[in-house]
Structure formats: structure tokens, C-alpha cells
Amino acid sequence: MFGLKTDWAMDVSPRYFTLEDYEGGVARWCPGCGDHAVLSAVHRILRDQQLPPEKVVAVSGIGCSSRFPHYLSTFGFHGLHGRALPVAEGIKARRPDLDVWVATGDGDCVSIGAGHWVHAIRYNMDMVVMLFDNNVYGLTKKQTSPTSPKGLKTNTHPRGAWLPPVNPLQATLGFTNVSFVARTVDWNPLHLYATLVEAHKHKGLSFVQILQRCPQYTGFIYEELQNDPDGLLLLTHENGVPVDPALDRMYKNKLEHDPSDIHRARELADQHSPIPIGIFYRNEDRPRYEEFSTQGMDMTVEEKLAGLEAELDKFAI
Numbered sequence: 001m002f003g004l005k006t007d008w009a010m011d012v013s014p015r016y017f018t019l020e021d022y023e024g025g026v027a028r029w030c031p032g033c034g035d036h037a038v039l040s041a042v043h044r045i046l047r048d049q050q051l052p053p054e055k056v057v058a059v060s061g062i063g064c065s066s067r068f069p070h071y072l073s074t075f076g077f078h079g080l081h082g083r084a085l086p087v088a089e090g091i092k093a094r095r096p097d098l099d100v101w102v103a104t105g106d107g108d109c110v111s112i113g114a115g116h117w118v119h120a121i122r123y124n125m126d127m128v129v130m131l132f133d134n135n136v137y138g139l140t141k142k143q144t145s146p147t148s149p150k151g152l153k154t155n156t157h158p159r160g161a162w163l164p165p166v167n168p169l170q171a172t173l174g175f176t177n178v179s180f181v182a183r184t185v186d187w188n189p190l191h192l193y194a195t196l197v198e199a200h201k202h203k204g205l206s207f208v209q210i211l212q213r214c215p216q217y218t219g220f221i222y223e224e225l226q227n228d229p230d231g232l233l234l235l236t237h238e239n240g241v242p243v244d245p246a247l248d249r250m251y252k253n254k255l256e257h258d259p260s261d262i263h264r265a266r267e268l269a270d271q272h273s274p275i276p277i278g279i280f281y282r283n284e285d286r287p288r289y290e291e292f293s294t295q296g297m298d299m300t301v302e303e304k305l306a307g308l309e310a311e312l313d314k315f316a317i
């Protein structure tokens with residue numbers, strides 16, 4: 001776990017947190033990498049919501065994007081490749097009071113971490129999961145990822161990826177107990193911020209796919225979309241991402257979509273042109289695993305021992 005800048009435990013007066021209170025080390029990502037934009041959105045959300053740094057934990061696996069926790073001065077856990085989600089679940093299972101933010105790449109989540117992904121969605125523990133989807137393994141220098149488009153030339157497929165990519169939203173919307181699914185893009189700070197705010201508000205696991213530029217290896221993939229907003233379809237609804245006048249002006253293509261409609265959400269997840277962004281699905285009534293795992297946590301040692309003895313007494317002959 002990373003440390004905090006200040007020992008707030010000693011502080012008894014009301015606190016106002018500035019951006020500096022959340023900023024960690026200087027980010028080592030390449031210039032133009034979309035990860036910077038996501039980091040800056042999260043810094044701003046923490047500041048705007050005045051979340052005490054000691055109550056926030058950033059958790060990640062391995063990859064460029066997984067360096068995320070180093071750049072926050074909250075608690076953090078830079079885990080093993082593909083294992084961000086079980087670490088985050090362990091934290092939430094015992095410390096439901098903490099605000100958990102997970103950073104995971106398309107390789108980290110959709111490839112090596114895919115088993116954990118299915119179960120994390122089903123466990124539906126209250127956390128924000130940000131899928132940094134740059135369609136490639138960035139850190140290990142351009143290998144094909146499960147979300148690489150067919151034909152993408154990489155170090156592992158120099159003649160081009162053979163198979164069609166996994167669609168992370170389509171898959172997530174098919175997992176049992178899914179409760180929040182959204183998509184945003186790193187190059188629109190307004191939409192990125194507003195989507196992550198809604199994800200953070202949601203009680204349950206919020207899965208947010210962030211189309212993320214990797215200028216080094218896959219910069220060209222999102223270039224057209226970045227330059228031409230007409231390639232995107234802005235999902236609008238009173239329970240969706242709030243659309244302020246600037247967003248409204250930016251996107252010509254808009255669609256009113258009720259995020260409680262999972263069937264329509266699945267159809268939209270399958271749509272490629274224009275690409276929908278916004279909240280696909282939202283359901284606050286799904287059970288959350290921490291509602292069960294935290295039962296009895298406030299019992300005293302004596303109460304726990306008495307309970308254990310009572311259970312063992314059932315087997316007395």
C-alpha cells in the first residue's frame with residue numbers, strides 16, 4: 001500500500017482538500033497518452049467530492065494504465081497482472097467504508113484477468129472499474145490484445161490479428177448481476193468526468209470502458225473519432241450522463257436511451273457506427289457481495305467466541 005502525504009489522523013479541524021492533496025508522483029506515461037486525461041478526471045472528482053484521501057484506495061493490475069495508483073496520494077495497491085479485481089474485492093469485503101477505484105487495461109482485464117472479470121461483475125461490490133482500452137499491450141511493447149481489431153499488425157501478429165475482437169461491453173452486459181455499464185473517451189474531458197461521476201455515484205460495481213489513446217502503438221485507431229465527433233453517438237437520458245450545453249453542441253448524433261433497458265443496452269453495445277458513448281445500463285437493485293461479507297463485522301471478540309461455541313455445541317454428544 002502506498003502512503004499518504006499527511007497524517008490526517010492528527011487533524012481535528014475541518015479540512016478542505018485541494019488537487020495537490022490527491023496528486024501522487026509525476027506520471028511516467030508518454031506525452032499524448034490518454035491515461036493522463038483519466039488521471040486528471042479522477043483527481044478532480046476526488047477534489048470536487050471532497051473525498052478524504054485516507055478513505056480512497058486505487059487498485060490496479062500490471063500495464064501502463066496500471067501505474068495509476070502511483071499517481072494518487074491516496075492509499076493504493078499496484079497488484080499482479082490480471083489481479084486488480086480480486087484485490088479490490090478483498091479490500092471492499094473488509095473495508096466497505098473505503099472508496100475503491102480500479103484501473104485495469106484491456107490486456108489486464110479482458111485477457112489474463114478475464115476469469116476475475118466475470119466474477120467481479122457478479123459480486124457487484126461497490127467500486128468504480130475503469131477499463132483503459134487502447135486495444136494493445138502497451139507496457140510490453142505492442143502485442144495483440146483481446147480487443148485489438150482484426151488485422152491490427154502487432155509484434156505477436158506481424159501479419160495482422162486473425163480473430164475479431166472481444167467486445168467488453170457486450171460481454172459485461174451478459175454477466176449475471178451486472179449493475180452499471182458505460183463507455184466514454186479519454187479525449188473528451190467533459191464526458192469522461194461526467195461518466196466517472198455517475199459511475200462513482202452508483203451503488204455497486206460500475207464498469208466503464210474508456211477508449212484510450214496509445215500514441216506510441218495504436219494512436220491511429222481513435223484518431224478519426226477524435227477529429228470527427230460524428231463518429232460517436234451520445235446517449236442521453238435523465239438517468240444517463242448529464243449533457244451540458246457544450247456536450248450538446250459537440251455531438252450531432254444523439255439517442256435517448258433508458259439505462260434500465262438491458263435488452264436495448266445489449267443492442268447498443270453491438271453497434272459500431274456511430275459508436276455509442278454514455279450509460280448503457282444502470283440498476284441500483286442488484287445485490288452487492290459486501291452486504292453479506294460484512295455481516296457481523298462489528299461484533300466484539302466475546303460475541304464472536306460465544307457464537308462459535310454455540311455452533312460447536314451443536315455437535316456435542
Ligand SMILES: Cc1ncc(C[n+]2csc(CCOP(=O)(O)OP(=O)(O)O)c2C)c(N)n1
Nearest residue numbers: 062063064065081105106107108137138139
Ligand atoms: C503473469 C504475467 N504475465 C505477463 C506479464 C507481462 N505483461 C505485463 S503488462 C502486460 C500487458 C498489459 O497490457 P494492458 O493491460 O492492455 O495495459 P497497457 O499497458 O496497454 O495499459 C503483460 C502481458 C506479466 N507482468 N505478468
